[in-house]
Amino acid sequence: MPVSRCWDRADGGVLLRVRLTPNARRAGISEVVTLDDGVCWLAVSVTAVPEKGKANDALTKLLAKSLKRPRSAIEIARGTTSRMKRIRIEGDPGEIEASLERVIAAT
Template sequence: MSVWRQDGTDLLLSVRLSPGAAREDVGGCWTDEKGAQWLCARVRAVPEKGKANGALVALLAKEMDWPRSAFSLESGDSNRLKRLRIKGGADALARLSAIIREWVEAA
């Protein structure tokens, strides 16, 4: 099972977010009790009023060099396990999947 999958012309990305971290970073993989894999991400923002979610989107958009407006939160608004939709991500599937693969392999 992968941390991302294609959904039409979009990508769905599964992320385990750690808010209030000392530094912002993306990398590593966490597997839940059902065997689902989640990309690990850390942001400095606190988990109140969507600040951590906004920081996560900003971090991923910057690191992927993809428009911030293309990211939307599908699920996990108040949970550390989040599913993000990246609109139009399938158009750059090879490039984006290579970036995600590097993050997952980083430990």
């Protein structure tokens, strides 16, 4: 089954769409969700609370570990105070896409 793309290629990397659930019981990447507007988002949960950037910090750590990328290559491009975030992942787009497909297939 093909993977629904929740990212777009960008100069020097990929822009990933993430729907974050903070203060969850378990941290992890759960699924790709399609909203009513037809846009796909990667559903990610973290146990950190959404205070003082703790949930955002936990999100970047989780993505770095899951995608086997350096944490310095991952930044929140949009949505620092929203559940809906755009994450910029620096690096070779082909490698990043392969990592995303692997992680999503494992959910």
